Every structure is written in C-alpha cells, then in structure tokens.
Amino acid sequence: MKNYLLKEKPFYSHFYKINKFVYIVLFISCFGFAQKKEASEIHYTPNGIFDQVFDNQGRVFKLSEIEAISPHSTKSGKKVLNIQSFSSGIFELYFENGSGMEVVGNAVHDQRRAIILQAFLDISDFINTPLKNTGNNTKVKFWIRNPSALGLSSNTGSSASAFYSFPTFSAGISNQGMDFGGILDNEIWKTIHTGVDSYSNTVFPIINTNNTGNFYHGWACFNFAGTVNWNLDYNKYNAATSYPSNYLDFYSTIIHEVTHALGFNSLMRYNGNSSFYNNPGNYFTRYDKNLKTSSGLELITNSPATGGQMYGFNYNPVISGPVLFPGCNVFPPEFNGNSGSFNCSNSIKYVGNLTVSVYTPPCFENGGSLSHFEDACYNGNSNDQYFMMSDRASGLFAKRTLTNEERQVLCDIGYSLQGTFGSTGNFTYKNYGVASCAGISIGGVNDGFLNGVYAYQGNAGANINVDGILNNDYTSSSSPSLGFEFVQDLYDPDAIISGITPTSFVFKSYVPGVHLLRYVPFDISTGQRGNITYIYVNVFNNCTSVAQPNLVRNGDFEEHNYAPSYTSQMYKSCGWQCTSYFPSPDYFNSDSTYPHVSIPSNIFGTQADKINGNHAYAGMFISPNRPALLQNVYSESLKTELTSSLQPNTKYQLSFDVSMADNHLSNGIKFQIFITDINLELTTGGIIPISNITSDKVFLTNPTFSGSASATEWETITFTFTTGSNPNLKYLHIGGLNNVQFQNSNGPDVYYYLDNVSLTPVSLLGLSTSDFENNDFEVFPNPANSIISITNSKSTIKSIELYDMAGRILKAEKVNKTDVQLDISNYQIGTYSVKIITEKGSISKKVIKY
Structure with a gap:
C-alpha cells in the first residue's frame, strides 16, 4: 500500500538560508x-521583504x-x-x-x-x-x-x-x-x-x-x-x-x-x-x-x-x-x-x-x-x-x-x-461526544501599511507614536482584554521603544528607512498568545543643512548619516525618497565599503562625480515593456520635499545632471519633472497616474533624449517655468514619470546616474526676463579650478558679482568689458553663482570650483 502522505523529495537537499520572524x-x-x-524584479511588498x-x-x-x-x-x-x-x-x-x-x-x-x-x-x-x-x-x-x-x-x-x-x-x-x-x-x-x-x-x-x-x-x-x-x-x-x-x-x-x-x-x-x-x-x-x-x-x-x-x-x-x-x-x-x-x-x-x-x-x-x-x-x-x-x-x-x-x-x-x-x-x-473546543481566541493582523500608505512615519531622531495596533487584531473573547508584548525592531538594534501603554508605544530611531517591527498580541485574561505580527514604520532621513537659494535639500546627495551597503538604498541620502514604493533607486557614495555602490566604480560602470571633491550621486533604472505595470513602464524615479512651497506666478529654474551608465547606453529617455502639492504614495511602478497631473501642477518633459557618446560625461538638463496660482507646490519628482518617451520603445532598460539638483527662483539668480531668454553669455571652463572666462558678444559687461549658494556676496568687480577673467582659485571647492550685469540687465550663471 502506498503511503498517502509520503512527501515528495524537495527540489533542494539543503534549504536556502533565510531569516525568520513575524513582527x-x-x-x-x-x-x-x-x-x-535586478531591474526586472517587481516587488509586491515594501522592499520585497x-x-x-x-x-x-x-x-x-x-x-x-x-x-x-x-x-x-x-x-x-x-x-x-x-x-x-x-x-x-x-x-x-x-x-x-x-x-x-x-x-x-x-x-x-x-x-x-x-x-x-x-x-x-x-x-x-x-x-x-x-x-x-x-x-x-x-x-x-x-x-x-x-x-x-x-x-x-x-x-x-x-x-x-x-x-x-x-x-x-x-x-x-x-x-x-x-x-x-x-x-x-x-x-x-x-x-x-x-x-x-x-x-x-x-x-x-x-x-x-x-x-x-x-x-x-x-x-x-x-x-x-x-x-x-x-x-x-x-x-x-x-x-x-x-x-x-x-x-x-x-x-x-x-x-x-x-x-x-x-x-x-x-x-x-x-x-x-x-x-x-x-x-x-x-x-x-x-x-x-x-x-x-x-x-x-x-x-x-x-x-x-x-x-x-x-x-x-x-x-x-x-x-x-x-x-x-x-x-x-x-x-x-x-x-x-x-x-x-x-x-x-x-x-x-x-x-x-x-x-x-x-x-x-x-x-x-x-x-x-x-x-x-x-x-x-x-x-x-x-x-x-x-x-x-x-x-x-x-x-x-x-x-x-x-x-x-x-x-x-x-x-x-x-x-x-x-x-x-x-x-x-x-x-x-x-x-466526538464533547462540546466545541475554544482553541486560541486571538489573532494578529499586520499594521502600519493600509491601502499602500504608511500609517506611522516621522523624521530620524523624532518620537513616532505607534498606536491602535490592536484595533484590527481579533479576539473572540466575550470580554476582550488585549495586550501586546516583546516589541522588537528588526532593522535597528538601537531603536528606542518607550512610553508603552496597553495599546501604544513611542518609537524613535536615528536610522532612516522603513523599519520592520514584530510583536505578539495576547489576551490578558486568558494568557493566550496570538501569532507574531508585524508593523511598518517609515523613518525619514531629514537634512540638517539647507543651501539657499536652492529649494532642493541635499541636491548634490552628499549629506548622509549612513553610507549605502546595497543597491536600492536611496533613503540613506538625506531628503530623498522613492517616487513609488517598490521601484527602488540607488544611492552611490565613495564612503561605502561595498564596491557595488561606491564611486567612481560600481556595478553599473565607472562614473566620477561631476564636481571635483564631491563623492555621491543617485542612480535609476527605467524600463519599457513591463505589461504588469501602469503604462508598461518600470521607473525608479526620485522624490523630495522642497524647503518651501513655490511662490505663485513666479519664474523658476530647475537643473540637474545625468549620465548614462556604462552597461546601459543604448536606450535613452526624455527626462521629466513633476511638482505637486500632495505627497503622493504610489504603488504604480514609478509612473504617476494621469489623474494626478492637473493644470495647477508643474509637469514638464525635456525636448531631447538624454544620452552621451561617452559613458563618463555628464549632461545638464535645465527647465524654466512659471508657476500658476497654486501656493502649495512643494513635492518634486524627477525621472520617467508619465507617458515616458524612449528612443526605442522596444529597446532594453536604461540606467542613469543623477546629481546636482537645483531649483531656484530666477529673481534670486539676478536674471531679467529679457536677458534670461537671450542667452548670449559664455562662461568657460566650467567646472574650473582657477580662472573663469566670461564673454558677451552683444553688450558690455559692466560688473560681476560672485555669490555662494547661501546667497552671500563674496566678490564684486566693475569691469566695463565684453570679456572678463574671474579668479576663483582662493575659494573652496563647491558651487557658486556669478551675477553678470550689463547695460540691458543682468543674468546669473552657476559655476563649479573643483
């Protein structure tokens, strides 16, 4: 007689090593x-855990x-x-x-x-x-x-x-x-x-x-x-x-x-x-x-x-x-x-x-x-x-x-x-000659991620109140007396859990990211324990410094509390997040001890930071032909909250640098930006649904495909726009966002490095409208180490002013020439703004000292 429970031989004689917990x-x-x-991997749960x-x-x-x-x-x-x-x-x-x-x-x-x-x-x-x-x-x-x-x-x-x-x-x-x-x-x-x-x-x-x-x-x-x-x-x-x-x-x-x-x-x-x-x-x-x-x-x-x-x-x-x-x-x-x-x-x-x-x-x-x-x-x-x-x-x-x-x-x-x-x-x-047995009358239901929205989130180092976790747990007791025990953070061993009450606790961690905790619900009156249950808590990596007049926090991705150890760790660069939950952009930093996320060499190729002395940038996959996703596109776009909302009816300049990775040079996209008044929490694969892109928001597409003949060159993408009447625009998205245009729609995935994001009011750049539109100035070389040449073919340059990114004036000269030599050798490595005043008005140019 054959055994009806004889189990088949497993595919593998030794099981994969995996970790264990229900929390x-x-x-x-x-x-x-x-x-x-794995660019092709689509997560069904946050970070695929x-x-x-x-x-x-x-x-x-x-x-x-x-x-x-x-x-x-x-x-x-x-x-x-x-x-x-x-x-x-x-x-x-x-x-x-x-x-x-x-x-x-x-x-x-x-x-x-x-x-x-x-x-x-x-x-x-x-x-x-x-x-x-x-x-x-x-x-x-x-x-x-x-x-x-x-x-x-x-x-x-x-x-x-x-x-x-x-x-x-x-x-x-x-x-x-x-x-x-x-x-x-x-x-x-x-x-x-x-x-x-x-x-x-x-x-x-x-x-x-x-x-x-x-x-x-x-x-x-x-x-x-x-x-x-x-x-x-x-x-x-x-x-x-x-x-x-x-x-x-x-x-x-x-x-x-x-x-x-x-x-x-x-x-x-x-x-x-x-x-x-x-x-x-x-x-x-x-x-x-x-x-x-x-x-x-x-x-x-x-x-x-x-x-x-x-x-x-x-x-x-x-x-x-x-x-x-x-x-x-x-x-x-x-x-x-x-x-x-x-x-x-x-x-x-x-x-x-x-x-x-x-x-x-x-x-x-x-x-x-x-x-x-x-x-x-x-x-x-x-x-x-x-x-x-x-x-x-x-x-x-x-x-x-x-x-x-x-x-x-x-x-x-x-x-x-x-x-x-x-x-x-x-x-x-x-x-059986007996009455019903009661069994275990309590069961836990996971918390903190209802309908794709994190219920518990806050800044690193801040107290986050985690309450109501027992509200969705089940008990059949006629007089329920639920409690929870043994809360553990599986991500940060040094996280602080305090203020524990029968229904809540206070969580604090200095480590940014989505933490996974576990707890056990129990019936206080019977002592029965339910299943190990989980809670998601999202901890933001908030920035400590802001470089005015740039409205983008940490636009050069340099500020971080922890260096990356894996791909898909964009959250370790302060102020930056994923546009959607499961497409996971990457963070590269030479402080990392893991070669696959270091600079200049990493798993996607070799790319030095554009600014000499800097050592961090982001990276993103963008993939066509993904039928399981909205618009058939997987996009590891970026999102950040600006330091303040954009002013209505005001002209702004947004710029950033991109470079194709060595192994993904054959298919470019037209980059897009989206600025909205809502902190969107998407589950779309990175695409922003068209219903969110309304006329009171800012949505722009670069007119040209981004790519480079050389894998080590950076390309600067610049958008100029004037806001409408919406006074609450403060969430910036960058990448492939909606109706993404590929050079080859049936082509392979594309991978870009991205750096030096800047969003500044034109007025603070000292630009008059007419001269801003008539770009007859040349500033070269840029970046530079010592001398920068500034020329204008159509009018005399009356004076120049050099500012740091905090808006402080560092140098002012009257020149009355059509070409000027500006010596920046005595200044620290970084980004500066040169205000050029002519007879017709003024314009500002960003320069980089290396």
Missing part, C-alpha cells in the same frame, strides 16, 4: 534586498507565482494556468491544469471535484471562525496543483502544505545579530483565526487590472496519473462494504492532507533545525512546541525572559544522541521514502492535552518523521489501523474522520472545533 514591521522606504540589482513564501518542505515561491487565477511558471518555464475555481464553505479551491479535477463535464473530473469540494465543506463546517460572520467574504484560497509541477513520484498519492510568510534577509532587515526565530503560524491558520486575509497590510494595493492581488494560502495535489489506485465510492469504506484492498480512499486522503496544512505538522529537520533555518534563528510550529523525547525533554526551548512564548526557539541543547534518527547508519541520516518502521521505546512523543507517540523511523524522513502519529505505540493498536494521521493509509478500510486525539491536537494548536464532523449520508459522520 511589527517598521520599514524604511526604498529598501533593496540583494547585492545584485515579504515577496517570498515557503511551503513546509522549504520550497520558495514568489508572490507573483502564487497569485490566484494567474499564469504560473514551473521549473522548466512552462506556463500553467488556473482555469477553474469553486467555493466550498470558508474555502475557495483553484484547480490547475493537470490537477485531474479541472475539466467541467468530464465525468471522472466531476466526480473527484465533487468529493474534494464536499471534504473541504465538511472541514469548513467543523471549524468555528470569524470568516463565517455575516458580511465577511474572505476565503482561504487553496491551490489544487498538478502533481508533476511539484515532482511528485508516481507511487506517491498526495501532498499538501500551507504557505508560510515571514520577512527574509534584506537591506531592510539588517539587524542580523538578533535571533529572529520563533513560533510561525501559517497563512491558513492566520486567515481562519483573524477572519482577515493574512496578506492584508503587507502586499501593495494592485493598481493594474492584469493582477488580482489575491494569493493562495496553501496548496494540495493528488496523483491520479501514477501507480496509486483510488477509491471514489463513498459507499465502500470497510470490508463489509467491499472496500477495495490496498486502494487509497480519496475523501480520507483529502482530510489527512488538509489537516497537515492546518498545522498538524513539524518543521524540524534531522539536525534539529527548521526547514526555514538561517542563522541566527529558527522557525517552528505550535505543534513542534508540544514534541518531547521519550524521556520527556522538550525538543525546542527558548529563554522566556527574552522570547516569551513565541520568540527564539531552538533545538534543546540538553538532548544528546540521535533521537530524531534513532537507528540510521548513513549520512546525512535521511531516507527519501516511507519505511513504516518504528520503535516505541525511543519514539518522540506529542505532549499536549494528551500524550501520543509520533512516527520516528530509524532514518529521518522529511515530511514524514514527527508529523504523524504512531498507532502501534498507542493503546495496543495495530500499525496504521487507528489514526487518520498515521504515516500510512490502512489499505483495508477508509479512515474518514479524525480520532478524538487528533481533533484535540487541532484544538491545542489553536482551532475552535465543533463536537461533530461530516454527514451520515456520505459515511463521514463522527460525534
């Missing part, structure tokens, strides 16, 4: 998560791969498509092509599909959940998969798993000295307990109609194409009803697999680490907390003083000997299969509200060991003939309902369950 996420905008910049989910074997799935009713790629790159979905109680099932149940009108497919829908409905009726409250339309989404897509062997009948979502190591999770591990509840558990989709307040609002924004909470597959024989007849369930020997009962198999997905499973591997192991922490399940050795030692322990009931669990260091593989003579001590062997004297035990030996074969079996009960070691039962959750099916009869002991396990790990299950008509009914 309040205090984030800094524009984080990256890899040292290699939650963009990956995992199944119980450690397989990695991108959110883009588990989006409901969307194309999905197998390992071979072949596209498969979910084409059928059906509701069944609190569940919604999506049948993939090749699942064996997707074809409506095919008699066999219809029969199988009717059975699985009934099984899920029976489970739904068994569980008490706020998903059943009036008006709640949230569903637990199950992906019914093609077994070949998962590599299920021909003699394996089935497999299933919930998805697990937790932050993975990235630039946004830099506090790698902490133990981020803990007790991890899966996405099915969280959705059922809270009545809220577990991906809420984590995933960006989806603005493109090509995407649904709905993601699967778990998957299951059943192998109808292999060597397993299936019983599809409800009426055949034992010898008296002619149950076919050595067949798998389909209904029983579904209940078995879904029970695993609910949380009746271990995440432990043979070495005591989790399937999600990555130093410095592990993730385990609530089920794992109840596992003990045959001598009564807990398999996982923590320090309650620092970890409470949910953080910091690791394999018990007191345990000696190979208790997880008690008779194995190979290394690694694993068996890829189901041996069915047991030894009751050394079996691991489940110790909750009851004690049962669990399946502990001689060599560790991934997906089998620890996650099943051992019948033969319990009350004199025959092997595989009592428990629904045994390691093998009976082969002699159908086990269609959980035993009282297995029901109690689900109660122990938090589910509230009815006292009866199934229906007599399908021979699936069982009366």
Whole structure:
C-alpha cells in the first residue's frame, strides 16, 4: 500500500538560508534586498521583504507565482494556468491544469471535484471562525496543483502544505545579530483565526487590472496519473462494504492532507533545525512546541525572559544522541521514502492535552518523521489501523474522520472545533461526544501599511507614536482584554521603544528607512498568545543643512548619516525618497565599503562625480515593456520635499545632471519633472497616474533624449517655468514619470546616474526676463579650478558679482568689458553663482570650483 502522505523529495537537499520572524514591521522606504540589482524584479511588498513564501518542505515561491487565477511558471518555464475555481464553505479551491479535477463535464473530473469540494465543506463546517460572520467574504484560497509541477513520484498519492510568510534577509532587515526565530503560524491558520486575509497590510494595493492581488494560502495535489489506485465510492469504506484492498480512499486522503496544512505538522529537520533555518534563528510550529523525547525533554526551548512564548526557539541543547534518527547508519541520516518502521521505546512523543507517540523511523524522513502519529505505540493498536494521521493509509478500510486525539491536537494548536464532523449520508459522520473546543481566541493582523500608505512615519531622531495596533487584531473573547508584548525592531538594534501603554508605544530611531517591527498580541485574561505580527514604520532621513537659494535639500546627495551597503538604498541620502514604493533607486557614495555602490566604480560602470571633491550621486533604472505595470513602464524615479512651497506666478529654474551608465547606453529617455502639492504614495511602478497631473501642477518633459557618446560625461538638463496660482507646490519628482518617451520603445532598460539638483527662483539668480531668454553669455571652463572666462558678444559687461549658494556676496568687480577673467582659485571647492550685469540687465550663471 502506498503511503498517502509520503512527501515528495524537495527540489533542494539543503534549504536556502533565510531569516525568520513575524513582527511589527517598521520599514524604511526604498529598501533593496540583494547585492545584485535586478531591474526586472517587481516587488509586491515594501522592499520585497515579504515577496517570498515557503511551503513546509522549504520550497520558495514568489508572490507573483502564487497569485490566484494567474499564469504560473514551473521549473522548466512552462506556463500553467488556473482555469477553474469553486467555493466550498470558508474555502475557495483553484484547480490547475493537470490537477485531474479541472475539466467541467468530464465525468471522472466531476466526480473527484465533487468529493474534494464536499471534504473541504465538511472541514469548513467543523471549524468555528470569524470568516463565517455575516458580511465577511474572505476565503482561504487553496491551490489544487498538478502533481508533476511539484515532482511528485508516481507511487506517491498526495501532498499538501500551507504557505508560510515571514520577512527574509534584506537591506531592510539588517539587524542580523538578533535571533529572529520563533513560533510561525501559517497563512491558513492566520486567515481562519483573524477572519482577515493574512496578506492584508503587507502586499501593495494592485493598481493594474492584469493582477488580482489575491494569493493562495496553501496548496494540495493528488496523483491520479501514477501507480496509486483510488477509491471514489463513498459507499465502500470497510470490508463489509467491499472496500477495495490496498486502494487509497480519496475523501480520507483529502482530510489527512488538509489537516497537515492546518498545522498538524513539524518543521524540524534531522539536525534539529527548521526547514526555514538561517542563522541566527529558527522557525517552528505550535505543534513542534508540544514534541518531547521519550524521556520527556522538550525538543525546542527558548529563554522566556527574552522570547516569551513565541520568540527564539531552538533545538534543546540538553538532548544528546540521535533521537530524531534513532537507528540510521548513513549520512546525512535521511531516507527519501516511507519505511513504516518504528520503535516505541525511543519514539518522540506529542505532549499536549494528551500524550501520543509520533512516527520516528530509524532514518529521518522529511515530511514524514514527527508529523504523524504512531498507532502501534498507542493503546495496543495495530500499525496504521487507528489514526487518520498515521504515516500510512490502512489499505483495508477508509479512515474518514479524525480520532478524538487528533481533533484535540487541532484544538491545542489553536482551532475552535465543533463536537461533530461530516454527514451520515456520505459515511463521514463522527460525534466526538464533547462540546466545541475554544482553541486560541486571538489573532494578529499586520499594521502600519493600509491601502499602500504608511500609517506611522516621522523624521530620524523624532518620537513616532505607534498606536491602535490592536484595533484590527481579533479576539473572540466575550470580554476582550488585549495586550501586546516583546516589541522588537528588526532593522535597528538601537531603536528606542518607550512610553508603552496597553495599546501604544513611542518609537524613535536615528536610522532612516522603513523599519520592520514584530510583536505578539495576547489576551490578558486568558494568557493566550496570538501569532507574531508585524508593523511598518517609515523613518525619514531629514537634512540638517539647507543651501539657499536652492529649494532642493541635499541636491548634490552628499549629506548622509549612513553610507549605502546595497543597491536600492536611496533613503540613506538625506531628503530623498522613492517616487513609488517598490521601484527602488540607488544611492552611490565613495564612503561605502561595498564596491557595488561606491564611486567612481560600481556595478553599473565607472562614473566620477561631476564636481571635483564631491563623492555621491543617485542612480535609476527605467524600463519599457513591463505589461504588469501602469503604462508598461518600470521607473525608479526620485522624490523630495522642497524647503518651501513655490511662490505663485513666479519664474523658476530647475537643473540637474545625468549620465548614462556604462552597461546601459543604448536606450535613452526624455527626462521629466513633476511638482505637486500632495505627497503622493504610489504603488504604480514609478509612473504617476494621469489623474494626478492637473493644470495647477508643474509637469514638464525635456525636448531631447538624454544620452552621451561617452559613458563618463555628464549632461545638464535645465527647465524654466512659471508657476500658476497654486501656493502649495512643494513635492518634486524627477525621472520617467508619465507617458515616458524612449528612443526605442522596444529597446532594453536604461540606467542613469543623477546629481546636482537645483531649483531656484530666477529673481534670486539676478536674471531679467529679457536677458534670461537671450542667452548670449559664455562662461568657460566650467567646472574650473582657477580662472573663469566670461564673454558677451552683444553688450558690455559692466560688473560681476560672485555669490555662494547661501546667497552671500563674496566678490564684486566693475569691469566695463565684453570679456572678463574671474579668479576663483582662493575659494573652496563647491558651487557658486556669478551675477553678470550689463547695460540691458543682468543674468546669473552657476559655476563649479573643483
């Protein structure tokens, strides 16, 4: 008889290293998560921290791969498509092509599909959940998969798993000295307990109609194409009803697999680490907390003083000997299969509200060991003939309902369950002779990122009040008394958390960016703990100095508190942010000890700062042909808040320098600027929706494509404009912003360095309108180290004045010549303004001393 829970071999023998935690996420905008910049990567969550989910074997799935009713790629790159979905109680099932149940009108497919829908409905009726409250339309989404897509062997009948979502190591999770591990509840558990989709307040609002924004909470597959024989007849369930020997009962198999997905499973591997192991922490399940050795030692322990009931669990260091593989003579001590062997004297035990030996074969079996009960070691039962959750099916009869002991396990790990299950008509009914169990009556819902807007944000070093985090957490208690504990910042180990009340706390960090925090909600009256929950907090990198009359803070990107360590860290240059959440512009600074974000050489090429002595600039990808995004464009544009609003009916000059990177010289754009009165928080891929670009704002496009014959040359782009009557324009955007024009719309990505952003009123530059329009002046060389020549072919220069960028006059000379030599050798390196006065008026020119 083939084992209906024998798990398929994972794609990788050793799981990727990942970090672990479920917390309040205090984030800094524009984080990256890899040292290699991937222009094609589209984040679904801020900085991609939650963009990956995992199944119980450690397989990695991108959110883009588990989006409901969307194309999905197998390992071979072949596209498969979910084409059928059906509701069944609190569940919604999506049948993939090749699942064996997707074809409506095919008699066999219809029969199988009717059975699985009934099984899920029976489970739904068994569980008490706020998903059943009036008006709640949230569903637990199950992906019914093609077994070949998962590599299920021909003699394996089935497999299933919930998805697990937790932050993975990235630039946004830099506090790698902490133990981020803990007790991890899966996405099915969280959705059922809270009545809220577990991906809420984590995933960006989806603005493109090509995407649904709905993601699967778990998957299951059943192998109808292999060597397993299936019983599809409800009426055949034992010898008296002619149950076919050595067949798998389909209904029983579904209940078995879904029970695993609910949380009746271990995440432990043979070495005591989790399937999600990555130093410095592990993730385990609530089920794992109840596992003990045959001598009564807990398999996982923590320090309650620092970890409470949910953080910091690791394999018990007191345990000696190979208790997880008690008779194995190979290394690694694993068996890829189901041996069915047991030894009751050394079996691991489940110790909750009851004690049962669990399946502990001689060599560790991934997906089998620890996650099943051992019948033969319990009350004199025959092997595989009592428990629904045994390691093998009976082969002699159908086990269609959980035993009282297995029901109690689900109660122990938090589910509230009815006292009866199934229906007599399908021979699936069982009366447990007990009332409903209460389970865990509290669940946490992530905070701080509602509908794509950060709820908690402020300047670095300022107090940020974080309140209301329990408002969306769920409790079924008749007299709820909610609290929270163990708030931790996963980004900044030195962050200060103070002023803690039962419902709020004060957060302060001197480190800019989107911080991710975690906390645990709990019921003060019962002591029950909910799932680890996250909060996003956005900390701005505010500038300490302002160079008037330039209205752009830190326009040369020099001011910073921390040098970049990864790409996508624009927030480390004070005053600058991403235009949108997931396109992440880069910050380059020679102070960085990481070569890929240094100056002059970095991962995109070699480019010195234009101003000799300066050592910082920004960088941005702009990509055409991105159909998942608004206007098919991915744009890592920049945003900053000006030092003050622009004055109405006033002329301004905006300029900045750009240079194409070495490896991206073949496709240029026409740069755009947008100045608005609203601090837009976009989820569009960097494009500003046309509805935001109204006549009372400033939106301009450079008339020429920006590019250079030499990869090391800088090009200055200048815009001159007059504001209208809007007195509140103060948010500047630069890049490819709307209806972006590419030299080749079907061409490759383009990458630009950007520096020296200046926005100044024309009046403060000393420009008369007529002379500003009639640009007959030449100032050269520029930049210069000593002597600058100034010429005017049409009128005599009466005098010149030299100003620093704070508006202070440094030098004034009367000359009465058509060409003038200005000596700047005694001045410091930097940017200056030369005011040139003629008979017709005056004009100012920016000059750079190196």
